Amino acid sequence: xxxxxxxxxVRAGRVSATEIVAQCLGAIAASGDRLGAITRVLAERAxxxxxxVDAAIAAxxxxxxxxxxxxxxxDLFDVAGLPTTAxxxxxxxxxxxxxxxxxxxxLRDAGAVLVATLNMDEFAYGFATVNATxxxxxxxxDERRLAGGSSGGSAAAxxxxxxxxxxxxxTNGSIRVPASLTGLYGLKPTHGALPMAGVxxxxxxxxxxxxxxxxxxxxxxxxxxxxxxxxxxxxxDGDGRSLRIARLGGRFQDNADPDQHAxxxxxxxxxxxxxxxxxxxxxxxxxxxxxxxxxxxxxxxFARGDALRFDPATRDRLFAGALLPPALYREAQAxxxxxxxxxxAIWADHDVLVAPATPCVAPPIAEPTVAIDGVTAPxxxxxxxxxxxxxxxxxxxxxxxxxxxxxxxxxxxLIGRPGGERTLFRCAExxxxxxxTGVSPPAGAYQGIxx
Amino acid sequence: xxxxxxxLLSVDRFLLWLIATVLLASVLPATGSAVGWIxxxxxxxxxxxxxxxxxxxxxxxxxxxxxxxxxxxxxxGSTYLLFPALGLxxxxxxxxxVDPALLSGLLYLSLLPSTVQSSxxxxxxxxxxxxxxxxxxxxxxxAGIVVTPVLVGLLMHRAGGGVAFSWHAVxxxxxxxxxxxxxxxxxxxxxxxxxxxxxxxxxxxxxGSILLVVYAAFGAAVVGGLWTRxxxxxxxxxxxxxxxxxxxxxxxxxxxxxxAGLPREDAIVLLFCGSKKSLVSGVPMAGALFPSAQVGLIVxxxxxxxxxxxxxxxxxxxxxxxxxVRAAVPAGDARDPLPRTAEEIAAVAHGRGLAVPEACxxxxxxxxxxLDTHAAILRxxxxxxxx
Numbered sequence: 001x002x003x004x005x006x007x008x009x010v011r012a013g014r015v016s017a018t019e020i021v022a023q024c025l026g027a028i029a030a031s032g033d034r035l036g037a038i039t040r041v042l043a044e045r046a047x048x049x050x051x052x053v054d055a056a057i058a059a060x061x062x063x064x065x066x067x068x069x070x071x072x073x074x075d076l077f078d079v080a081g082l083p084t085t086a087x088x089x090x091x092x093x094x095x096x097x098x099x100x101x102x103x104x105x106x107l108r109d110a111g112a113v114l115v116a117t118l119n120m121d122e123f124a125y126g127f128a129t130v131n132a133t134x135x136x137x138x139x140x141x142d143e144r145r146l147a148g149g150s151s152g153g154s155a156a157a158x159x160x161x162x163x164x165x166x167x168x169x170x171t172n173g174s175i176r177v178p179a180s181l182t183g184l185y186g187l188k189p190t191h192g193a194l195p196m197a198g199v200x201x202x203x204x205x206x207x208x209x210x211x212x213x214x215x216x217x218x219x220x221x222x223x224x225x226x227x228x229x230x231x232x233x234x235x236x237d238g239d240g241r242s243l244r245i246a247r248l249g250g251r252f253q254d255n256a257d258p259d260q261h262a263x264x265x266x267x268x269x270x271x272x273x274x275x276x277x278x279x280x281x282x283x284x285x286x287x288x289x290x291x292x293x294x295x296x297x298x299x300x301x302f303a304r305g306d307a308l309r310f311d312p313a314t315r316d317r318l319f320a321g322a323l324l325p326p327a328l329y330r331e332a333q334a335x336x337x338x339x340x341x342x343x344x345a346i347w348a349d350h351d352v353l354v355a356p357a358t359p360c361v362a363p364p365i366a367e368p369t370v371a372i373d374g375v376t377a378p379x380x381x382x383x384x385x386x387x388x389x390x391x392x393x394x395x396x397x398x399x400x401x402x403x404x405x406x407x408x409x410x411x412x413x414l415i416g417r418p419g420g421e422r423t424l425f426r427c428a429e430x431x432x433x434x435x436x437t438g439v440s441p442p443a444g445a446y447q448g449i450x451x
Numbered sequence: 452x453x454x455x456x457x458x459l460l461s462v463d464r465f466l467l468w469l470i471a472t473v474l475l476a477s478v479l480p481a482t483g484s485a486v487g488w489i490x491x492x493x494x495x496x497x498x499x500x501x502x503x504x505x506x507x508x509x510x511x512x513x514x515x516x517x518x519x520x521x522x523x524x525x526x527x528g529s530t531y532l533l534f535p536a537l538g539l540x541x542x543x544x545x546x547x548x549v550d551p552a553l554l555s556g557l558l559y560l561s562l563l564p565s566t567v568q569s570s571x572x573x574x575x576x577x578x579x580x581x582x583x584x585x586x587x588x589x590x591x592x593x594a595g596i597v598v599t600p601v602l603v604g605l606l607m608h609r610a611g612g613g614v615a616f617s618w619h620a621v622x623x624x625x626x627x628x629x630x631x632x633x634x635x636x637x638x639x640x641x642x643x644x645x646x647x648x649x650x651x652x653x654x655x656x657x658x659g660s661i662l663l664v665v666y667a668a669f670g671a672a673v674v675g676g677l678w679t680r681x682x683x684x685x686x687x688x689x690x691x692x693x694x695x696x697x698x699x700x701x702x703x704x705x706x707x708x709x710x711a712g713l714p715r716e717d718a719i720v721l722l723f724c725g726s727k728k729s730l731v732s733g734v735p736m737a738g739a740l741f742p743s744a745q746v747g748l749i750v751x752x753x754x755x756x757x758x759x760x761x762x763x764x765x766x767x768x769x770x771x772x773x774x775x776v777r778a779a780v781p782a783g784d785a786r787d788p789l790p791r792t793a794e795e796i797a798a799v800a801h802g803r804g805l806a807v808p809e810a811c812x813x814x815x816x817x818x819x820x821x822l823d824t825h826a827a828i829l830r831x832x833x834x835x836x837x838x
Contacts, residue, residue, distance in 0.1 A: 242644040284825035291822055302805045316814025319807070320822055323790055323799045323815070328826055335829060337578065338775060344581035345571050381821075 003069040003164040003218040007111065010053065010068035017053035017068030021046045021113050024070040027446045028116065028162055034143065036135040037156040038116045039075050040082070046070065046115040053111050065221050067111035073167045074151050075117045076124060077101040077209075078198035086200040087120040087150075089133045090301065090309045101198025103167060103209055103226055110225040115163070119153030122311040124169055124202040125294060125318065126150050127177045127383035128368055132311035136365055139182060141408055141442040145362035148178035148383060151212070155182040158212045159409075161446035165213045165222060169199060171206045172290060173357075173387025176413050179212055179399035180357035181383075183409025183439055185219050185428070186212045188387075190418045191394030194226050203293035205333070206286070206391045214439045216428055219398075223421060243427050246346075248355035248415075249273035251280065252386055255359040255372055257410055263402050264354050264412065266436055274353060277342045279389045285332040285339070286392040292329040295321030313380070340393050347417040352427045356386050357399045357411040390415055398424040400431060405440040412437070466758055472662045473754075476669035476747075477678060486671070490743055493667035496660035497735040498631040503657060504592070504732070505635025506646050513589045519580075522717045526565070526587040529704055529725030531598055534561040535606060537696055549688060550680065552745065555607060556752035557692060559737065562602040563753070564595025566729045573764045577771035579719030587724040595732060596632050600624045603740055627739040661731060664738045665750070672747025681748070686755065693756040697763060700726045719771060723764060730757040789823045791816070 009015045025043055056063040073079070076086040078097035085091045099105075104114060119137045121129055129137035129152025137152035139145040140160035147156040151168025155178030158166050168175045170188040179186025187210040194209050201207055211222040245268040247253075253261070253273075276282070298318045301307070307315055346353070360370055368379040390397045390413065397413045398421075404410065416424045431437040481489040538561025542554045567588040574584035635642075669677065704725045708718035733753045737746045790799045793812055796819070800807045807815065 244644070278831075281829055281831065284828035287825045288822060288829060291818075299803065299805065303803075305806045305808075307806070307808050307811055312811075312814060316811055317818050319805075319811055319815045320818030322803070322805060323796060323819065324822060325789065328789070328829075332829055334775075338772060341578040341581070341775075342575055345575040348571060348585055 017050035021050040037153040064111035072116035076200035102195035121150035122314040124150040128380040148181035150174040173384030176399040180411030181362040183401040186399040291321030353415040361408040480670035502631035502635035505632035552748040565591040573768040576768040578775040580716035668746030671743040
């Protein structure tokens with residue numbers, strides 16, 4: 001069920017927010033969370049928020065564009081009264097957050113109702129959502145496969161129809177990778193465009209939050225709500241002009257599924273191929289910056305002797321990052337500035353760049369690997385091969401699902417100039433109109449809330 | 452530098468075409484009734500080129516970078532004041548020493564607008580302010596459509612360097628340059644997208660038109676005795692004079708940037724946009740402004756200058772890029788190795804007040820090995836696939 005449809009029904013008084021939330025919680029309970037997507041169900045809070053929405057309507061007020069729409073957040077957003085765990089047992093008993101994250105506050109002000117926190121790779125370090133405490137999140141399209149990560153719980157819950165939308169975070173591809181593997185729209189905004197206050201950090205140079213949704217209409221509303229009254233958006237040429245699309249070449253072309261090649265060829269048959277410069281170096285620099293900043297976030301815990309309370313797979317990566325020489329970090333940042341400067345000229349000739357979001361469909365949980373340049377590599381580490389270089393530039397990127405009913409999902413990413421989110425939405429609409437992209441729900445997905 | 456060289460080489464292929472066209476015109480110039488046809492085609496090509504220039508020029512690009520008026524003022528000043536002053540000075544000093552027609556060519560090139568595409572590309576490579584470069588270069592081209600013909604009328608007439616220019620050319624300018632340019636630009640809301648999307652198809656049209664103008668110009672010049680008048684010595688003289696002109700303008704721009712306290716990114720824009728001259732504007736404009744027999748001589752200095760500015764700017768852009776990377780990395784500890792052994796890890800961890808549990812050591816060693824590979828890839832000392 002679309003968020004905008006639910007909100008329209010609630011605002012028109014055809015259904016109450018309380019009923020919607022009860023149905024949503026019922027569906028979550030009935031699912032038994034076979035997918036391993038949900039970490040905490042916030043029933044009490046959800047009922048209270050729904051009652052507030054209903055009270056507003058009864059008083060003749062408009063609760064907002066997301067009136068009564070249930071949603072979930074990745075387990076790294078501050079939720080007032082709960083510890084922010086970032087998916088780690090280490091913080092299961094941490095002091096409760098004193099206030100909601102700014103993003104949650106904006107959603108609440110728009111009438112949305114928070115019903116659950118969602119599974120993730122510990123501290124968002126991974127592309128698999130294999131969590132030592134909460135288990136592995138399964139892909140609703142094939143439960144034997146990964147949902148991707150690190151925002152895998154958010155993606156799986158929306159793809160399974162349990163929630164109309166969810167928030168995730170994307171440091172190196174943690175929204176776009178699971179969106180691609182579960183067949184959803186997932187937005188990584190321009191770096192810094194959405195509020196990070198109250199979000200557990202991973203690597204601040206690249207950390208962003210963003211929504212997962214099953215429809216572009218929902219995504220556009222969510223974008224407006226999450227942006228608040230922020231300015232600074234730049235849409236150089238506005239609507240009405242046809243979009244100048246280019247394809248990303250090099251490693252983006254070398255590591256892609258044949259269906260992605262075919263889709264990109266269909267989207268823009270005559271589009272020029274653009275090289276992003278030295279993508280391999282960019283990805284390595286991104287790895288080093290992430291490791292260094294991630295290590296710095298957790299140094300205090302390592303100094304306290306808490307290392308053994310981490311998930312071993314995450315711990316050793318973060319600890320290694322905490323030992324990197326600062327000079328290497330500065331070197332990686334210097335290369336980043338060089339790489340970003342080299343990209344600026346691209347936007348004189350192009351509005352949108354198209355590339356695969358992941359190199360392949362969801363890998364099996366039993367064999368969580370991907371082939372990169374013909375070499376087998378761990379999925380947890382390397383599923384983000386195509387997203388990481390884009391995060392590195394801070395550019396906005398929208399994962400769009402290829403239209404492939406009854407097949408494993410696979411996505412592309414549309415990359416725009418800084419502040420070019422609306423251009424990406426426009427491009428995605430155009431692709432959906434041409435029936436090249438669109439959400440194909442998995443068999444057995446929850447059919448939605450009855451209005 | 453690699454990226455700068457790539458751009459240079461791709462531009463240079465066109466220069467090879469230009470040289471080939473000049474050779475073809477020298478060996479096989481149009482004669483008899485063909486001259487009329489070639490001239491007519493060249494006139495149409497000029498109008499087409501300016502139609503495309505107009506359609507390609509994005510006012511949005513100018514609007515986005517507007518605001519940095521001091522920088523744009525300095526860039527326009529360099530293009531339309533400093534360069535012409537230098538051109539006039541050279542004509543004055545060298546009168547009697549160098550063929551007056553070639554001096555006219557030098558003066559003509561000094562009056563031209565800046566290049567758009569390569570100014571932006573080199574600014575990007577050099578870590579300069581790309582948005583400002585897009586605006587400055589586009590502004591320069593927009594102004595050039597009026598300012599250059601006016602300067603040509605005022606200065607070349609007065610300097611009288613042996614080339615005929617009369618105000619009768621005003622009607623030619625209006626018909627061949629201004630009208631198609633404005634038509635193209637006014638139609639941009641409808642055809643801009645089509646043109647932007649089909650740049651790859653339009654490039655040969657663009658370039659082919661320039662080659663046609665060059666062929667017509669040099670053919671007429673050859674028939675008029677170009678190569679009996681111009682020898683290898685003259686070409687070398689032009690090369691030397693181009694170098695003097697380019698060096699002087701770049702030197703002044705560097706000094707002005709310092710005096711004005713421009714940030715490094717803006718100084719790069721002034722250096723690249725303020726010191727370049729557009730071949731793609733200059734050749735067709737000459738075709739419209741001067742009698743066909745003189746166009747070859749007029750654009751010869753421009754072609755040589757163009758070659759030189761590309762080489763120099765590519766080298767400078769590469770140098771600035773390396774400088775930018777170096778500036779961000781302190782030299783002393785840049786190559787600090789990553790700790791790899793248990794002892795090295797323990798030492799670094801101790802220095803940072805971290806406790807390394809025994810159970811973590813193998814995992815940390817393995818992860819540091821992966822990060823070391825990434826460090827090698829970052830420093831370009833390993834192949835990307837050695838992950």
